Amino acid sequence: MAENKSTSAVTFGFGRRDFLRGAAATATLPIIAGLPKMAMADEAVELLVWAWTPDTAAQAEMFMRKFPNIKVKIENQGGGKPHYDKLRNAIQAGSGLPDVAQMEFNSIPSFRALQSLADMGPYGANEVKDKFIDWTWAAGSDGDAVYSIPWDSGPMASIYRDDIYSANGLVPAKTWDEFADSAMKLAKDKPGTYLTNFVGASDAGWLGSQLWQIGARPFHVNGAEIHIEINSQKAKDLLNYWQKLIDAKAVDTTPGWTTEWFAGMDEGRYATWIAAAWSPIVMQQSMKKSFGLWRAAPMPVWEAGKKVTSNWGGSTFSAFTTSQHLAEATQFAVFMGSDLEAAKLWNTKQFLFPVLKELATDTELMGHPFEFYGNQPVNQVFAESLGQVDPTFEFAPFQDYADQILTDALAKAIGGEGTMAGALDGVQDAVVAYAKDQGFTVI
Amino acid sequence: MTERQLKTRPRNRVIVNKKIAPYLFLAPFALLFVAFLIVPLIYAADISLYKKAMVGGVKFVGADNYxxxxxxxxxxxxxxxxxxxxxxxxxxxxxxxxxxxxxxxxxxxxxxxxxxxxxxxxxxxxxxxxxxxxxxxxxxxxxxxxxxxxxxxxxxxxxxxxxxxxxxxxxxxxxxxxxxxxxxxxxxxxxxxxxxxxxxxxxxxxxxxxxxxxxxxxxxxxxxxxxxxxxxxxxxxxxxxxxxxxxxxxxxxxxxxxxxxxxxxxxxxxxxxxxxxxxxxxxxxxxxxxxxxxxxxxxxxxx
Structure with a gap:
């Protein structure tokens, strides 16, 4: 257990070299044959890759075993915002970009808008297209142009503390109505313990997954035309639902991704996090006490019997137009996304949920027990969720800006000024003005 | 010519050095000052007169940003x-x-x-x-x-x-x-x-x-x-x-x-x-x- 809590490649429970040897051995010939035939570099080429997911370097070493002419150097620029800030900074400066970078699904449109993502189509990326779950491939491509190759997805589920649930007679909520009842009950029965902590006012990515599920579609982009509807009735319904629970002090509102919030989950202050398949990567880094006490159940739904879930995060690999080695960069991105053995290992070791059709039905993988979840085979839960994701949700080419304005406004409402639903109209106006200023035709 | 040069050289060197010495000492500072303050300032002043949009690209807008x-x-x-x-x-x-x-x-x-x-x-x-x-x-x-x-x-x-x-x-x-x-x-x-x-x-x-x-x-x-x-x-x-x-x-x-x-x-x-x-x-x-x-x-x- 102790080894698995660590995220370092060296402490997988067996040595890193053994691990790599094993990985190389399991990488059988058919898989190599399954890779697209692309020009192999004659001379050694060095690829610089920016990625933050732990152990990416070990997966890159698997790649290097297969392609000894390509030397991959992984640099971690920090997860999320620091990573994108540095990428944008390099794009702005016109130099210093890596060849390849990890890119979350919601960031693809904004980097495409900066015209910095290279089209990997001409380098053979389309040959692996059919292996991927359709919406994940569609998110990073435009016809035959391929701007990113999916790596992992973030189907949502309810990640909850088994100990707190059983001690308080709770069962995982099937619908959001049940969830609200449980929240009220727990707040009354056990003051100081909350069913969950609402992070929607500090983490727009998470809020996006909730908007996605309830059916709000804030953006629809068609070239230089964009439809913006941030203040839709569905979005307001979602925020009113949470506002009611917040006002009743049935859920807490500590900003997400802070020490306080992590500690809150580890110490048992928060019993549930509605989150994505990859969430345990960050949870196990900072939650030592509650390791093994977590379980996963399907995400609550809005209409009983109508199973609609959503996706949060998940990454792809994109190459940049400035790269001198686009063929090798494509080769790397294709390997990272589509190599079955690598994907399996990364699911079982790092919770990265696959984007490959074949793996979603792989019985061995679906039955794999996770120690973080007290040996529950949670892949079944996430695979089911992935199948229920409505693929029509779109992100804006200026998603980060919209997210920031939205977070500013919602956080202010959480701080006591007005309501969250009421704040949406101001956000709509600000984002529409921004889109027009950026030259888009708002329809 | 050569003779004159030879004669004047030592004296000249002293005079030139006296004039140049302070600037030589200031040079490292001045170099960094120009490279990391003056040049970025000029650059920033220059870009502040333009506008770059996602659709439409860069255009000169004069004092609009101000x-x-x-x-x-x-x-x-x-x-x-x-x-x-x-x-x-x-x-x-x-x-x-x-x-x-x-x-x-x-x-x-x-x-x-x-x-x-x-x-x-x-x-x-x-x-x-x-x-x-x-x-x-x-x-x-x-x-x-x-x-x-x-x-x-x-x-x-x-x-x-x-x-x-x-x-x-x-x-x-x-x-x-x-x-x-x-x-x-x-x-x-x-x-x-x-x-x-x-x-x-x-x-x-x-x-x-x-x-x-x-x-x-x-x-x-x-x-x-x-x-x-x-x-x-x-x-x-x-x-x-x-x-x-x-x-x-x-x-x-x-x-x-x-x-x-x-x-x-x-x-x-x-x-x-x-x-x-x-x-x-x-x-x-x-x-x-x-x-x-x-x-x-x-x-x-x-x-």
Whole structure:
């Protein structure tokens, strides 16, 4: 257990070299044959890759075993915002970009808008297209142009503390109505313990997954035309639902991704996090006490019997137009996304949920027990969720800006000024003005 | 020709060297100054005259960005926050720094070197680290202050709430910079000739009278310089609120201070041109405020 809590490649429970040897051995010939035939570099080429997911370097070493002419150097620029800030900074400066970078699904449109993502189509990326779950491939491509190759997805589920649930007679909520009842009950029965902590006012990515599920579609982009509807009735319904629970002090509102919030989950202050398949990567880094006490159940739904879930995060690999080695960069991105053995290992070791059709039905993988979840085979839960994701949700080419304005406004409402639903109209106006200023035709 | 050259050469060399020597010594500074201040300033001034849109590309817009910045409520909100911050922070910091400098200088203190160093150490801690330390201490549920308060049966104060946030940032700045200012005052106080003290003792002045009537007036120019530095520092506030933003999202928004606003305009909103205009406007505000302060204090001293 102790080894698995660590995220370092060296402490997988067996040595890193053994691990790599094993990985190389399991990488059988058919898989190599399954890779697209692309020009192999004659001379050694060095690829610089920016990625933050732990152990990416070990997966890159698997790649290097297969392609000894390509030397991959992984640099971690920090997860999320620091990573994108540095990428944008390099794009702005016109130099210093890596060849390849990890890119979350919601960031693809904004980097495409900066015209910095290279089209990997001409380098053979389309040959692996059919292996991927359709919406994940569609998110990073435009016809035959391929701007990113999916790596992992973030189907949502309810990640909850088994100990707190059983001690308080709770069962995982099937619908959001049940969830609200449980929240009220727990707040009354056990003051100081909350069913969950609402992070929607500090983490727009998470809020996006909730908007996605309830059916709000804030953006629809068609070239230089964009439809913006941030203040839709569905979005307001979602925020009113949470506002009611917040006002009743049935859920807490500590900003997400802070020490306080992590500690809150580890110490048992928060019993549930509605989150994505990859969430345990960050949870196990900072939650030592509650390791093994977590379980996963399907995400609550809005209409009983109508199973609609959503996706949060998940990454792809994109190459940049400035790269001198686009063929090798494509080769790397294709390997990272589509190599079955690598994907399996990364699911079982790092919770990265696959984007490959074949793996979603792989019985061995679906039955794999996770120690973080007290040996529950949670892949079944996430695979089911992935199948229920409505693929029509779109992100804006200026998603980060919209997210920031939205977070500013919602956080202010959480701080006591007005309501969250009421704040949406101001956000709509600000984002529409921004889109027009950026030259888009708002329809 | 050759003969003349040979004759004049030694003399020439001395003259040339004398003229060039100071510039040679200044060259490393001048080079860095030009490379890292003048050139970026020119670059920023240049880009502030353009506008780059996601659709439509770059075009020259003249003073448009400045006109927009001047009328931007988000910029002036930030300036407002900083004025409140400066009015709260500067008097407290300067006051305590003076007090401690006078105490250190008076010689009544035991282990003087120890106190001098310990007050100064926080200044050596990078602002990023300092803010991380303090944001841990401020944590309402799991920070040591909150936990101690609950242990004693009090409600833990929410240091990052609307009411407390400025005070919390002032506290970090106070912790960081009080010792720095104290050292400057202490050095100025040490430069006051000892015979003045003898004279005041002969005249029957108490240590307190000597401190307030003789020492303080003598270091007023030093105080004015440090206040100007503090005004400039306050108006450029960035690191502390930027790092504390995570845990104080309700009160620290993306335009909390003009520098944070410029940062977000550049890296999140993709408007580096407009951010450059905002930065120049901030520079203008700082220049005006510093000038007004110096003008006001000069007049007072003249009187």
């Amino acid at each position: 006109i927009k910045a001047f009328a931007d409520p988000k910029f002036w909100e930030g300036i407002g926050v900083l004025f409140k911050f400066a009015f709260l922070q500067i008097p407290i910091m300067i006051g305590t720094a003076l007090l401690f400098a006078l105490i250190l200088d008076s010689g009544v203190l035991w282990a003087k070197a120890f106190f001098r160093i310990s007050f100064f150490i926080p200044y050596a801690v990078p602002a990023v680290i300092a803010t991380l330390i303090w944001s841990y201490l401020y944590g309402p549920a799991y920070g040591p202050i909150g936990q101690t308060a609950r242990l004693l049966g009090f409600e833990a104060p929410d240091f990052v709430s609307q009411e407390w946030i400025l005070g919390s940032i002032v506290n970090i700045a106070q912790w960081q910079f009080m010792g720095y200012n104290m050292i400057i005052y202490f050095a100025a106080l040490q430069a006051i000739p000892g015979d003045l003290e003898e004279a005041s003792v002969v005249d029957g002045a108490s240590a307190f009278t000597f401190a307030t009537r003789i020492k303080l007036p003598m270091i007023v120019p030093t105080i004015i310089v440090t206040v100007v530095f503090s005004i400039i520092g306050s108006l450029q506030l960035f690191t502390e609120p930027f790092l504390i933003q995570n845990m104080a999202r309700s009160v620290i928004n993306s335009n909390f201070t003009p520098n944070i606003y410029a940062y977000n305009l550049t890296f999140v909103a993709q408007q580096p041109n407009y951010a450059a205009a905002i930065s120049f406007l901030l520079g203008g505000v700082i220049a005006v405020v510093s000038y007004v302060f110096m003008l006001a204090t000069n007049q007072r001293i003249d009187r």
